[in-house]
Amino acid sequence: MKMTPSLIVGGSVAIFASVLYIAVLLPWSTTTREPSDIFRWRTPLEERGRQLYVNNNCSTCHSQFIRPIDWGLGAERIAQAGDYIDERPHLLGTQRTGPDLSQAGGEHPDDWHLAHFINPRYVRPESLMPSWEFLGMENIEALIAYVQSLGFKMADYRMERQRYWKEKAIEAYEAGTDANVAWLHERVPKPWRNLPNPYGTTEAGLKRGQKIYQGFCIGCHGPIGDGMGPAAPYLYPPPLNFTTLKGRGVSGGILYYYIMNGITGTAMPYFKRDLESEKIWDVGNYVATHFIGETDAGQPPKGIEASYEPPYGENPYGGEEPRRER
Amino acid sequence: MKFEFLKEEPHGTTKAFFLSSAVWMVLGTTFGFIGAIQLVAPELLANIPWVVFSRIRPMHTNAVIFGFVGSGLIGCAHYLVYTLLRSPLYSEKMGKLTVWMWNLAVLFGSLTLSRGYSQTREYAEWIWPIDILVLAALALMFYNLFQTARRRQEKLLYVSVWYVFAGLVFTFFIYFFGNAVWNPATGSITGMPDGILAWFYGHGIVGLFLTPLAVAIAYYVIPIVCRVPLYSHTLSLLGFWSILMIYTHIGAHHILQAPTPTWLKVIAITGSVAMLLPVSAVLVNLWLTMRGRVANMHATIGGKFVFAGTLWYLLTCLQGPLQSLPSVQKVTHFNNWVVAHAHMGVLGFSGVIALGGIYFILPRITGRSLHSEFLAEMQYWLVLVGMAGFFTVLTVAGLIQGHGWLQGETVYRMLPQIHIYMVLRLAIGVLIVSGAILGLYNIFMTLHGSRGKEGSS
Numbered sequence: 141m142k143m144t145p146s147l148i149v150g151g152s153v154a155i156f157a158s159v160l161y162i163a164v165l166l167p168w169s170t171t172t173r174e175p176s177d178i179f180r181w182r183t184p185l186e187e188r189g190r191q192l193y194v195n196n197n198c199s200t201c202h203s204q205f206i207r208p209i210d211w212g213l214g215a216e217r218i219a220q221a222g223d224y225i226d227e228r229p230h231l232l233g234t235q236r237t238g239p240d241l242s243q244a245g246g247e248h249p250d251d252w253h254l255a256h257f258i259n260p261r262y263v264r265p266e267s268l269m270p271s272w273e274f275l276g277m278e279n280i281e282a283l284i285a286y287v288q289s290l291g292f293k294m295a296d297y298r299m300e301r302q303r304y305w306k307e308k309a310i311e312a313y314e315a316g317t318d319a320n321v322a323w324l325h326e327r328v329p330k331p332w333r334n335l336p337n338p339y340g341t342t343e344a345g346l347k348r349g350q351k352i353y354q355g356f357c358i359g360c361h362g363p364i365g366d367g368m369g370p371a372a373p374y375l376y377p378p379p380l381n382f383t384t385l386k387g388r389g390v391s392g393g394i395l396y397y398y399i400m401n402g403i404t405g406t407a408m409p410y411f412k413r414d415l416e417s418e419k420i421w422d423v424g425n426y427v428a429t430h431f432i433g434e435t436d437a438g439q440p441p442k443g444i445e446a447s448y449e450p451p452y453g454e455n456p457y458g459g460e461e462p463r464r465e466r
Numbered sequence: 467m468k469f470e471f472l473k474e475e476p477h478g479t480t481k482a483f484f485l486s487s488a489v490w491m492v493l494g495t496t497f498g499f500i501g502a503i504q505l506v507a508p509e510l511l512a513n514i515p516w517v518v519f520s521r522i523r524p525m526h527t528n529a530v531i532f533g534f535v536g537s538g539l540i541g542c543a544h545y546l547v548y549t550l551l552r553s554p555l556y557s558e559k560m561g562k563l564t565v566w567m568w569n570l571a572v573l574f575g576s577l578t579l580s581r582g583y584s585q586t587r588e589y590a591e592w593i594w595p596i597d598i599l600v601l602a603a604l605a606l607m608f609y610n611l612f613q614t615a616r617r618r619q620e621k622l623l624y625v626s627v628w629y630v631f632a633g634l635v636f637t638f639f640i641y642f643f644g645n646a647v648w649n650p651a652t653g654s655i656t657g658m659p660d661g662i663l664a665w666f667y668g669h670g671i672v673g674l675f676l677t678p679l680a681v682a683i684a685y686y687v688i689p690i691v692c693r694v695p696l697y698s699h700t701l702s703l704l705g706f707w708s709i710l711m712i713y714t715h716i717g718a719h720h721i722l723q724a725p726t727p728t729w730l731k732v733i734a735i736t737g738s739v740a741m742l743l744p745v746s747a748v749l750v751n752l753w754l755t756m757r758g759r760v761a762n763m764h765a766t767i768g769g770k771f772v773f774a775g776t777l778w779y780l781l782t783c784l785q786g787p788l789q790s791l792p793s794v795q796k797v798t799h800f801n802n803w804v805v806a807h808a809h810m811g812v813l814g815f816s817g818v819i820a821l822g823g824i825y826f827i828l829p830r831i832t833g834r835s836l837h838s839e840f841l842a843e844m845q846y847w848l849v850l851v852g853m854a855g856f857f858t859v860l861t862v863a864g865l866i867q868g869h870g871w872l873q874g875e876t877v878y879r880m881l882p883q884i885h886i887y888m889v890l891r892l893a894i895g896v897l898i899v900s901g902a903i904l905g906l907y908n909i910f911m912t913l914h915g916s917r918g919k920e921g922s923s
């Protein structure tokens with residue numbers, strides 16, 4: 141084959157044109173333009189927030205599509221082409237330094253996002269996300285509006301839920317400490333309320349609990365559990381002052397229930413995805429022992445006997461040493 | 467002395483591209499370094515808008531791809547074309563103009579990104595006016611080189627020349643369509659097809675801009691250093707046409723797990739595996755050319771860089787097909803594994819070959835030896851060790867992230883797990899940034915140092 145400039149240039153153009161047809165135009169003409177069941181159009185404020193997301197390249201750390209193998213934030217819906225009909229430019233992303241945001245809307249109330257955008261480490265102490273305080277309040281509000289729209293109708297549903305419970309939570313908070321704690325605890329199903337922490341209090345367990353507290357809770361509830369962490373000024377109702385729980389009927393089960401599920405409407409997030417069972421009991425007991433000042437850990441079991449383990453040295457089965465074979 | 471904007475001098479265009487490349491290597495790696503700091507200590511530079519991670523990251527990628535590697539490769543490409551075709555560059559003035567346009571594009575691109583103007587699609591972040599500047603520069607380069615080819619003394623076109631012309635043609639069109647320049651406001655089209663277009667582009671930038679030009683340099687340098695003719699013309703032809711046909715198709719492997727059409731995924735995966743064909747055609751051809759003469763390659767610093775570059779090319783292109791398989795991507799997608807691959811391709815392969823080309827060509831166009839062989843040697847080792855370190859650390863971090871996620875750990879829970887690797891990456895980055903600084907000093911002094919001009923040495 142004799143290679144001449146025109147052959148090379150002509151050949152390149154021909155190959156380029158055919159590939160453009162196969163790899164871009166064909167998919168373009170065959171991809172659906174039908175909206176998916178959850179799709180809705182964005183409001184102007186949400187669009188403005190999206191533009192900020194584009195201009196600041198949030199996609200360098202966040203993807204916006206959920207795969208069938210995913211866990212974690214957003215994993216309640218696998219991405220469908222019909223979710224993307226209004227994406228311009230696309231924000232699929234190729235890097236997950238932070239979580240996928242395609243279903244982030246309504247997972248937290250607005251005040252959580254405000255504190256988070258001002259400084260992510262206020263609410264998530266080990267976050268690598270940059271602070272966006274420099275964008276100014278007006279821009280942060282637009283960003284929040286956009287983030288709360290992620291997930292379209294599914295996000296709207298979650299937002300309605302947040303708004304409904306926010307009103308109630310504020311009402312309870314403003315009615316005073318007794319009423320607030322009573323309201324919070326009434327909402328916990330009864331079996332949970334009566335459930336003590338099934339693990340005994342051990343030094344190792346408290347150390348693990350402290351580590352988790354520092355990695356997840358300290359920014360809101362504060363280093364001494366008084367609810368005065370750096371995020372507090374942005375949150376309403378403010379983070380709970382744990383010391384107020386003393387003598388108000390708190391139990392290991394209540395702590396567990398709220399740490400697992402969060403308190404919808406307030407900034408208190410759920411941790412069911414981050415922490416598994418024993419970790420939740422550990423941090424709960426840390427809070428109970430260090431801040432509340434009363435704990436039911438290691439009490440004889442009321443609920444789940446099988447998992448009850450007494451501290452070393454106390455044998456609940458009659459005090460006899462197990463017989464040894466000679 | 468009057469400063470002349472478009473000064474005409476022998477090899478002026480090539481020299482100016484080389485110097486630009488060296489400058490952008492320092493700036494580009496520094497940007498990367500600033501980004502890496504924030505993945506270790508996010509509070510250190512908090513609330514300094516123009517270096518916030520998500521702005522400095524595209525500044526880094528574009529500055530190293532277009533500024534450092536791009537300028538270096540394009541500078542070499544000019545030299546190759548007019549040397550191999552035995553005719554002077556059609557217009558040194560036009561050449562200088564393209565140098566300025568190219569540098570202004572990277573400069574304004576970096577500045578606008580740091581001020582928060584971005585179109586956010588990877589490697590297409592620069593806004594519309596800069597896209598136009600890049601396209602105009604590419605078109606002028608093509609025109610300049612094509613006119614050179616039309617006035618050539620040498621009738622036969624050597625392989626390197628094929629790659630340069632094909633590379634320029636593809637880069638122009640891929641850049642034009644990929645940035646959707648007919649939509650100035652967003653630089654994109656709508657919906658899932660925009661993801662497909664964007665990765666047709668992103669993949670094209672590494673595969674049809676960096677790769678052909680780097681391969682052109684390897685094809686040029688190796689036979690000269692080894693003093694033997696190229697092993698096989700047939701393999702050259704095979705490698706050339708097959709890379710153009712296959713590489714172009716497979717951009718969708720970047721968003722393999724997104725809801726794109728299934729047939730497109732099939733093409734992307736099979737094409738990625740088929741990439742082994744052009745890659746082995748090129749590498750077999752190059753390595754059989756240097757058979758028994760690897761020592762020659764290591765006798766000159768330029769040859770040494772080029773040789774290392776071919777090794778990184780092999781590794782990149784073995785890893786590439788592997789990580790395009792769905793069962794592998796399940797673990798490797800979305801995490802630092804891909805960042806390791808990206809550095810190996812862009813720095814290890816094309817960046818190192820660009821450096822090789824620069825050091826090989828510099829003495830030939832200045833008519834005197836490098837300012838310091840020792841510094842070039844230092845840079846070689848700094849980059850080599852740095853690159854190997856990056857690859858190791860980032861791959862390990864990526865596997866930890868990927869396996870953790872697959873087991874159901876949240877992204878937040880995995881952050882403390884990779885902290886130590888982010889620290890190591892930052893530390894290893896020092897080697898590469900230092901290498902860049904040595905390189906700039908050395909290249910500047912070779913071009914403009916007083917040594918030699920006075921006849922002393």
Ligand code: HEM
Pocket residue numbers: 200235237491494495496498499500501502505523526527530531534535804805806808809812813817891892894895896898899
């Ligand atoms: C000339 C040498 C270099 C080249 C060609 C280069 C190229 C690249 C490329 C192509 C990416 C994009 C990766 C992807 O999207 O998967 C990237 C990302 C990055 N590079 Fe570099 N790089 C170089 C040197 C450095 C240095 C010295 C550092 C500093 C330690 C660095 C730090 C980073 C960081 C932090 C990212 C972002 C990774 C992330 O998003 O997690 N790079 N680089």
Ligand code: HEM
Pocket residue numbers: 234588672673676677719720721738739741742745782783784785786787788789790795798799800804807808809810811812815816
């Ligand atoms: C046989 C050839 C190659 C194949 C099959 C291949 C395949 C791939 C695949 C599948 C990905 C996406 C990984 C993921 O996101 O999960 C990727 C990413 C990447 N590749 Fe390659 N690769 C090849 C060669 C190269 C070369 C030669 C370069 C550089 C010149 C390169 C540069 C990159 C870069 C920069 C990325 C990161 C893109 C991003 O920002 O996400 N690759 N490659």
